[in-house]
Amino acid sequence: xxxxxxxxxxxxxxxxxxxxxxxxxxxxxxxxxxxxxxxxxxxxxxxxxxxxxxxxxxxxxxxxxxxxxxxxxxxxxxxxxxxxxxxxxxxxxxxxxxxxxxxxxxxxxxxxxxxxxxxxxxxxxxxxxxxxxxxxxxxxxxxxxxxxxxxxxxxxxxxxxxxxxxxxxxxxxxxxxxxxxxxxxxxxxxxxxxxxxxxxxxxxxxxxxxxxxxxxxxxxxxxxxxxxxxxxxxxxxxxxxxxxxxxxxxxxxxxxxxxxxxxxxxxxxxxxxxxxxxxxxxxxxxxxxxxxxxxxx
Numbered sequence: 001x002x003x004x005x006x007x008x009x010x011x012x013x014x015x016x017x018x019x020x021x022x023x024x025x026x027x028x029x030x031x032x033x034x035x036x037x038x039x040x041x042x043x044x045x046x047x048x049x050x051x052x053x054x055x056x057x058x059x060x061x062x063x064x065x066x067x068x069x070x071x072x073x074x075x076x077x078x079x080x081x082x083x084x085x086x087x088x089x090x091x092x093x094x095x096x097x098x099x100x101x102x103x104x105x106x107x108x109x110x111x112x113x114x115x116x117x118x119x120x121x122x123x124x125x126x127x128x129x130x131x132x133x134x135x136x137x138x139x140x141x142x143x144x145x146x147x148x149x150x151x152x153x154x155x156x157x158x159x160x161x162x163x164x165x166x167x168x169x170x171x172x173x174x175x176x177x178x179x180x181x182x183x184x185x186x187x188x189x190x191x192x193x194x195x196x197x198x199x200x201x202x203x204x205x206x207x208x209x210x211x212x213x214x215x216x217x218x219x220x221x222x223x224x225x226x227x228x229x230x231x232x233x234x235x236x237x238x239x240x241x242x243x244x245x246x247x248x249x250x251x252x253x254x255x256x257x258x259x260x261x262x263x264x265x266x267x268x269x270x271x272x273x274x275x276x277x278x279x280x281x282x283x284x285x286x287x288x289x290x291x292x293x294x295x296x297x
Contacts, residue, residue: 007160007167009203010174011210013139017175018271020131020143021182025270025288027129033289037187039149040067042194045112053079053105060112061098064119067150073122075115079105085168088118090125113157113168116150117141123148138170146171146179152191155180155200173199177207185211186269214268217250221281221294228296235261235278235297253278263297 011017025033044063047056054077061075074095081102089097098118104111120141124130131137145151155176157168167173180191181204195201216222218231231251238253238261251265261278270289276282278297285292 007158007165008172010172011178013171013175014178016131016136016139017143017171017179018266020140021147021179022271022288023129023131023140024144024147025272027127030289033148033186035069036148039152039189039191039194040064040112040116045153047108047111049108051108053108056108057100057111057115061115061119064112064115064150068119068123068148070119070123070126073119073126075119075122077115086114086118088121090121093122093126096122107166110153110157110166110168113153116145116153117169120145120148120150135170142169142171142176143179146176147183149183151176152180152194155191155203156195156197158200158203159197160199173203174206174210177204178210179207180204181208181211182214182269184208185215214266214271217265217268219251219263219265219276219295219297220268221296223296235263267291267293 040063045060047060057077058075061077065071065073065075072094076095076097077100078097079100079102082099084101086098086100098115100111100114104114124141124144129140131140142151142154145154154169155173157166158173159166169176171179183189184191192201192204195204216224216227218227223231235253251263253261253263256262256277262275263278264273264275266272267274267286267289269291270286272286272288274284274286274293276284276295276297280297282295282297283292284295
């Protein structure tokens with residue numbers, strides 16, 4: 001939790017964020033992801049000042065349990081002094097103990113954001129889905145919360161002015177915006193309608209710009225003129241050398257074993273890499289998320 005300290009910006013964790021989106025589709029399946037087409041409603045996780053602190057926190061936790069489809073999970077919420085925003089004890093269940101930073105006693109509007117992250121830890125724990133290392137696993141948790149409809153709360157908790165700042169989660173504000181925009185492109189939502197923080201709106205706009213750029217990456221037919229020209233130049237170089245390119249590049253060429261080439265690139269929806277032959281206009285279907293892609297290879 002960044003509390004009156006520096007807030008990291010930009011996209012330093014983008015590679016791990018993209019891996020997290022792909023991991024969600026692989027573990028859940030396309031059909032299960034579709035069950036989260038509606039985001040958690042702002043009214044359901046609102047925390048009026050007049051509400052009892054502990055009863056209100058339990059109510060918000062129950063709503064997030066419902067949203068994540070964990071009907072047999074019960075969250076026991078408490079408050080104490082701590083460095084982090086919150087933590088959850090990942091036991092066998094069905095009861096899970098969540099501790100929130102004492103700061104939330106007076107910053108109640110952000111309790112939903114903190115619980116969105118912690119309840120997602122429980123969800124991923126039950127799925128047995130985790131990344132190696134604390135940092136990458138926390139990035140997975142933030143990404144999953146955002147992609148499955150509750151992470152807009154985490155971005156909306158980002159507020160900054162000349163005297164103070166607050167940010168929850170491990171993703172930068174722009175990375176939260178990127179994941180929320182990816183979700184919006186799939187489900188037709190506009191999370192900007194729910195933001196109360198001007199800084200959250202700005203970060204979402206920057207993340208959405210990058211997400212839209214993914215939709216125009218060559219060899220997708222929607223690629224712009226400059227991207228198409230660069231793609232054609234690199235395709236000629238690959239044809240001349242007939243050797244594998246860098247598999248980590250946004251698109252990479254490799255021999256197909258018959259004197260031709262294949263190109264691999266990330267699906268703009270689930271970010272799994274797709275391989276198609278280099279032979280002009282091609283229609284491809286992603287085997288993971290089912291997205292049909294018009295390509296000009």
